[in-house]
Amino acid sequence: MKVKYTLLHKDKDTNARYAILDTNHGSYETPMFMSVGTQASVKMLSPLELKEINSAIILANTYHLWLRPGEDVIAHAGGLHKFMNYDGPILTDSGGFQVFSLANYKDISEEGVLFKSHLNGDKLLLTPEKSIEIQNKLDSDIAMCFDECPPYPVSYDYMKKSVERTIRWAKRCLDSHQNENQSLFGIIQGGEFQDLREYSAIETVKLPFDGFAIGGTSVGEEKEVMYKMIEDGIRYLPIDKPRYLMGVGDPLDLFEGVMRGIDMFDCVLPTRLARHGHAFTLNGKINLKNAKYKEDFSPVDENCDCYLCKNFTKAYVRHLIIASETFGQRLLSIHNIRFLIKIMENIRIAIKEDRFLEYKNEFYKNYGTKD
Amino acid sequence: MKVKYTLLHKDKDTNARYAILDTNHGSYETPMFMSVGTQASVKMLSPLELKEINSAIILANTYHLWLRPGEDVIAHAGGLHKFMNYDGPILTDSGGFQVFSLANYKDISEEGVLFKSHLNGDKLLLTPEKSIEIQNKLDSDIAMCFDECPPYPVSYDYMKKSVERTIRWAKRCLDSHQNENQSLFGIIQGGEFQDLREYSAIETVKLPFDGFAIGGTSVGEEKEVMYKMIEDGIRYLPIDKPRYLMGVGDPLDLFEGVMRGIDMFDCVLPTRLARHGHAFTLNGKINLKNAKYKEDFSPVDENCDCYLCKNFTKAYVRHLIIASETFGQRLLSIHNIRFLIKIMENIRIAIKEDRFLEYKNEFYKNYGTKD
Numbered sequence: 007m008k009v010k011y012t013l014l015h016k017d018k019d020t021n022a023r024y025a026i027l028d029t030n031h032g033s034y035e036t037p038m039f040m041s042v043g044t045q046a047s048v049k050m051l052s053p054l055e056l057k058e059i060n061s062a063i064i065l066a067n068t069y070h071l072w073l074r075p076g077e078d079v080i081a082h083a084g085g086l087h088k089f090m091n092y093d094g095p096i097l098t099d100s101g102g103f104q105v106f107s108l109a110n111y112k113d114i115s116e117e118g119v120l121f122k123s124h125l126n127g128d129k130l131l132l133t134p135e136k137s138i139e140i141q142n143k144l145d146s147d148i149a150m151c152f153d154e155c156p157p158y159p160v161s162y163d164y165m166k167k168s169v170e171r172t173i174r175w176a177k178r179c180l181d182s183h184q185n186e187n188q189s190l191f192g193i194i195q196g197g198e199f200q201d202l203r204e205y206s207a208i209e210t211v212k213l214p215f216d217g218f219a220i221g222g223t224s225v226g227e228e229k230e231v232m233y234k235m236i237e238d239g240i241r242y243l244p245i246d247k248p249r250y251l252m253g254v255g256d257p258l259d260l261f262e263g264v265m266r267g268i269d270m271f272d273c274v275l276p277t278r279l280a281r282h283g284h285a286f287t288l289n290g291k292i293n294l295k296n297a298k299y300k301e302d303f304s305p306v307d308e309n310c311d312c313y314l315c316k317n318f319t320k321a322y323v324r325h326l327i328i329a330s331e332t333f334g335q336r337l338l339s340i341h342n343i344r345f346l347i348k349i350m351e352n353i354r355i356a357i358k359e360d361r362f363l364e365y366k367n368e369f370y371k372n373y374g375t376k377d
Numbered sequence: 378m379k380v381k382y383t384l385l386h387k388d389k390d391t392n393a394r395y396a397i398l399d400t401n402h403g404s405y406e407t408p409m410f411m412s413v414g415t416q417a418s419v420k421m422l423s424p425l426e427l428k429e430i431n432s433a434i435i436l437a438n439t440y441h442l443w444l445r446p447g448e449d450v451i452a453h454a455g456g457l458h459k460f461m462n463y464d465g466p467i468l469t470d471s472g473g474f475q476v477f478s479l480a481n482y483k484d485i486s487e488e489g490v491l492f493k494s495h496l497n498g499d500k501l502l503l504t505p506e507k508s509i510e511i512q513n514k515l516d517s518d519i520a521m522c523f524d525e526c527p528p529y530p531v532s533y534d535y536m537k538k539s540v541e542r543t544i545r546w547a548k549r550c551l552d553s554h555q556n557e558n559q560s561l562f563g564i565i566q567g568g569e570f571q572d573l574r575e576y577s578a579i580e581t582v583k584l585p586f587d588g589f590a591i592g593g594t595s596v597g598e599e600k601e602v603m604y605k606m607i608e609d610g611i612r613y614l615p616i617d618k619p620r621y622l623m624g625v626g627d628p629l630d631l632f633e634g635v636m637r638g639i640d641m642f643d644c645v646l647p648t649r650l651a652r653h654g655h656a657f658t659l660n661g662k663i664n665l666k667n668a669k670y671k672e673d674f675s676p677v678d679e680n681c682d683c684y685l686c687k688n689f690t691k692a693y694v695r696h697l698i699i700a701s702e703t704f705g706q707r708l709l710s711i712h713n714i715r716f717l718i719k720i721m722e723n724i725r726i727a728i729k730e731d732r733f734l735e736y737k738n739e740f741y742k743n744y745g746t747k748d
Contacts, residue, residue, distance in 0.1 A: 046693070047702040052684070075671065075696040082672050083692060091688050300446065301453050313423070317462050321454060322417075325446040331418040332703055 008216045009148060009189045011036075011248045011269070017362040021240075021267035024357040027248055029095040029147045030187060031087070034062040035354050036248065036269040039255065039346040040097065042277065045070045046080070046090040048343075049277045050336040053092045059312060059344040060351065062094060063147070065272050068140050069101030069108070069132070073125055077143040085145030097272075098146035100137045100179075100193075103221075103253070106155040114154065116171065134178040142185040150219060151179045153193045158225040165197045173209045180213055189216035191250060194239040197222055198231050203238035217248040220268070224253045232259070236266045243267075257286060257349060257373060261366045264353055271350075276342030281335045283327035286345040290374040294338070299324045312344040313337070379587045380519060380560045382407075382619045382640070388733045392611075392638035395728040398619055400466040400518045401558060402458070405433040406725050407619065407640040410626065410717040411468065413648065416441045417451070417461040419714075420648045421707040424463045430683060430715040431722065433465060434518070436643050439511050440472030440479070440503070444496055448514040456516030468643075469517035470623070471508045471550075471564075474592075477526045485525065487542065505549040513556040521590060522550040524564045529596040536568045544580045551584055560587035562621060565610040568593055569602050574609035588619040591639070595624045603630070607637045614638075628657060628720060628744060632737045635724055642721075647713030652706045654698035657716040661745040665709070670695045683715040684708070 010028040017023065025036045041048045041056065044067040048056060056064065066086055071077060083089035086096050102119075105112065109121035118133030137152035153172040156165060172195050183190050192215035196202030210218065220239050223232045236251060243249055248269045254260070255273020263271060276286070283294045287307045292299075294306070302320040310316075314323065314337040326334025349369070356365035381399040388394065396407045412419045412427065415438045419427060427435065437457055442448060454460035457467050473490075476483065480492035489504030508523035524543040527536060543566050554561050563586035567573035581589065591610050594603045607622060614620055619640045625631070626644020634642060647657070654665045658678045663670075665677070673691040681687075685694065685708040697705025720740070727736035 045696070045700045045702050047697055047700075047704045050703050050707070052704065052707075053688075070700075074700050075692070079672055079692060079696070083674055083690065089690075089693055089696075091693070301450055303454055313425075317424075319454065319460075321446070321450060322460055322462070325416075325450070325460075326418055329416045329418075329441075329445050331416050332421050333418045333423065336421070336423075336707075 007187065009248065011217070011246060013245060015358050017265075017357045018360045019363045020265040022264045022353070022357050022362045023267060023269065024354050025248075025269060027269070029063070031093055031095040031147060032062075034095070037260075037264045037350055037353055038062050038270055039260065039343075039350045040065055040270060040272040041343050042272055042274045043090070044274070045074070046086060049281070050332065050339050051343075053090070055313070055340055056092070056094070059340060060347050061343065063097050063270070064092065064094065065097050065099060066144070066146065067101065067104060068098050068137055068144065069104035071098075071144060072101065072140050073123055077140040081143040081145070087145070095147040097148040098141045098144050098150065099252070100141070100150040100152040101132055102137070102153045103155045105132050106157075116174075118152075134175040135182040138179050138182045138184075138190075142183070142188065145185065146188060148189045148191060148217065149183070149185070150191050151176045151193050151215075153195055153221060155195075155222060155225075156197065158197065158222075158227055160197065162199055162202075165199055165202055169196050169202050169206045173206065176210060176213055180215070191215055191217040191219050193219045193221040193252070195222045196235075196239070198227060198235055200234075200238045203235060204242065207239040207242035211242055211244065215247070217250060218243050219250040219252050221252050223251065229259070229262075233262050233266065236263060236268065240267050255346060257346065258370065260346065260349055261353070261369065265362065265366065276346055277339045280338035280342050283324075283334070283338065285323075285338055286342050288369075288372050294320060294324045294327050294334075296324075306338075306341055307345070310341060310344065310348070312341045314341040378558065380619065382588070382617060384616060386729050388636075388728045389731045390734045391636040393635045393724070393728050393733045394638060394640065395725050396619075396640060398640070400434070402464055402466040402518060403433075405466070408631075408635045408721055408724055409433050409641055410631065410714075410721045411436055411641060411643040412714050413643055413645045414461070414463075415645070416445070417457060420652070421703065421710050422714075424461070426684070426711055427463070427465070430711060431718050432714065434468050434641070435463065435465065437467055437469050437515070437517065438472065438475060439469050439508055439515065440475035442469075442515060443472065443511050444494055448511040452514040452516070458516070466518040468519040469512045469515050469521065471512070471521040471523040472503055473508070473524045474526045474624070476503050477528075487545075489523075505546040506553040509550050509553045509555075509561075513554070513559065516556065517559060519560045519562060519588065520554070520556070521562050522547045522564050522586075524566055524592060526566075526593060526596075527568065529568065529593075529598055531568065533570055533573075536570055536573055540567050540573050540577045544577065547581060547584055551586070562586055562588040562590050564590045564592040564623070566593045567606075567610070569598060569606055571605075571609045574606060575613065578610040578613035582613055582615065586618070588621060589614050590621040590623050592623050594622065600630070600633075604633050604637065607634060607639065611638050626717060628717065629741065631717065631720055632724070632740065636733065636737065647717055648710045651709035651713050654695075654705070654709065656694075656709055657713050659740075659743050665691060665695045665698050665705075667695075677709075677712055678716070681712060681715065681719070683712045685712040
């Protein structure tokens with residue numbers, strides 16, 4: 007089945023919305039944060055641990071899985087869910103972002119993107135059709151359109167041509183999409199140019215997508231620019247389809263996105279921070295390598311219900327990180343993802359109770375006061 | 378309390394023995410395999426996972442914890458169990474082996490070993506008294522004597538002097554041992570020289586230790602030499618104390634040790650193999666990186682009850698290992714430790730049922746027939 011979005015409550019003060027998203031692998035409340043499992047593994051974590059932290063949809067990456075182990079291996083395993091033994095919903099991104107950010111040579115044409123694999127330098131062509139074919143084989147619950155992700159900043163003229171091509175590619179994605187059991191989301195681009203964002207949104211919304219993503223953010227622009235980029239596109243999106251802000255996971259940005267009407271977020275930030283020894287807390291990010299935690303036998307976050315915070319101390323995690331014991335990174339990954347998921351749980355309750363702004367203000371008051 | 382060893386059954390054909398070892402943190406059956414948590418973490422695994430694979434005693438390392446985070450940090454945390462949140466028994470080795478194998482400069486004198494830290498080159502002196510003081514502070518259930526671990530091979534004359542010094546050090550360890558709640562094990566050395574092994578055993582057994590270890594094996598000698606080294610020492614050990622063969626964890630060596638009367642084993646092998654993508658199976662070690670597993674959707678070991686084998690395929694683990702996703706190493710670590718622990722479970726049942734040799738023969742028939 008395609009995903010089904012049922013709006014249950016709209017916040018009284020903002021565009022924040024509370025809904026249920028039905029998928030092939032269960033029904034989940036939105037707004038939600040999705041953990042990133044680029045190579046068919048949310049780095050360091052087991053499917054069991056993802057369940058324990060109330061993770062719903064996870065992401066996997068078409069570019070990476072195409073190169074390794076190959077979409078056919080995964081298809082022969084019975085699809086991505088079986089391959090990685092995850093029975094929750096999976097969203098695959100199109101590979102577009104990786105082709106543009108990881109490949110060290112690329113030649114963009116109407117047909118697609120010719121690039122060199124970051125693994126072995128092989129020349130490969132990724133097209134809208136190819137991306138969809140791979141995603142069909144991966145059999146994710148939600149596939150994403152193959153779009154161009156221009157760097158930031160680019161000229162207005164370049165962005166205009168890029169947006170137009172991305173819309174043509176969107177149509178080709180829809181035309182080649184074969185998997186009746188898989189939803190397909192369109193992506194709004196247009197950089198920071200209001201009229202191009204609007205144009206992209208208006209044209210993309212005309213197409214029969216099952217949901218819409220806002221792309222091209224978190225590429226180096228100012229926060230205020232990003233928030234405006236969301237606003238410029240989101241006002242044209244239908245209220246009965248999910249809206250996904252790609253690659254955004256800073257705690258404050260979750261609030262900013264939700265209040266502008268976003269339903270879904272994803273970001274590598276929580277696991278990447280974890281691998282560098284950083285933890286989210288209600289007072290802001292802390293660096294566990296800091297000497298002041300050497301004999302701090304309190305939990306990383308006293309209010310957190312995760313396995314790390316319920317069982318281990320800052321001093322122990324600090325030791326693990328400094329001694330390069332990967333169990334420390336694993337514990338912090340659990341915590342950091344749980345932290346964002348918990349924010350979303352609280353946000354959902356706040357929306358339902360018409361006090362989203364109150365919760366947002368309370369969160370902002372504490373956040374960033376530490377380290 | 379000190380550990381208490383209660384012999385329950387001796388095998389009819391061999392010196393294999395089945396017993397119960399009471400510790401401060403529970404009672405456990407022997408023979409047992411102990412997982413290694415060098416830096417207060419069994420690499421990649423949580424205490425919960427250790428419980429799930431029926432892990433009993435784990436090891437931690439005095440040398441590493443002395444350097445990082447420091448024994449006082451751990452003492453202030455309330456001891457090693459609290460620091461790492463492990464409520465099973467912990468054995469600490471003395472740091473001797475690491476000082477001799479890791480430090481790149483060392484000067485051995487009657488007092489102890491002057492060496493340079495492998496982390497920062499600091500000159501440090503480890504003595505019997507210092508090793509015991511650190512272990513007292515770590516508050517492990519079982520502490521080990523500080524001994525000299527000569528390389529292999531060394532001359533008879535060197536080994537003779539070394540054994541004599543190790544016995545003097547053993548007395549100093551006993552004299553300085555302060556922790557009434559901690560057992561202390563002596564260590565038999567003597568290399569491959571039968572009379573020195575015997576001398577070491579006879580002299581060490583005169584001292585009031587709570588258990589005895591056989592050291593100096595697995596340092597490059599032939600298997601047959603190692604087995605003889607065990608035999609030369611073990612015949613002098615009292616039957617009412619546990620016997621620990623240090624640093625040995627090859628599946629076949631577990632059988633060889635058990636049949637010669639060993640009760641406890643430890644080795645980094647299962648986790649080290651895991652980090653290199655290797656798995657134990659009943660047919661021998663397999664290398665998951667092997668191309669033939671690319672589309673092998675069967676479990677790593679069909680007879681295994683571990684989280685890996687119950688939930689994931691060879692193809693998936695292969696992908697994780699090749700893509701450098703540490704979840705793969707984690708899954709293989711769980712499996713490889715579980716594999717050795719399961720062997721010990723089977724060995725204990727076999728001893729109780731007087732069919733140890735039968736089980737050993739059955740195991741040997743299959744093992745090594747693969748890859």
